[in-house]
Amino acid sequence: MSQPHLHLQADAIYNFDARGIAKRFRHAAIFGALDALQGGETMRFVNDHDPLPLLAQLQQRYGEKVTIQYLVREPGQIVIDFARQ
Secondary structure, X not given: OOOOOOOOOOOOEXXXXXXXXXXXXXXXXXXXXXXXXXXXXXXXXXXXXXXXXXXXXXXXXXXXXXXXXXXEEEOOEEEEEEEEO
């Protein structure tokens, strides 16, 4: 049984692998995960393609409250840190 997330570390990184989520649910799941982050926490996002439409939606929804930093940007492998401010 997994433990509930208690936000005990302000600098915690939480992995989010979008490849295992049905495409029709991905954006809602990503928004929910970002909404759950506390300031200073980061969601490390992994995907098989560059999610440019998603990034535009994140900019509109969160503005400067979430920063976006690519860690890996190669064909077939994308890793992005979304940090909640």
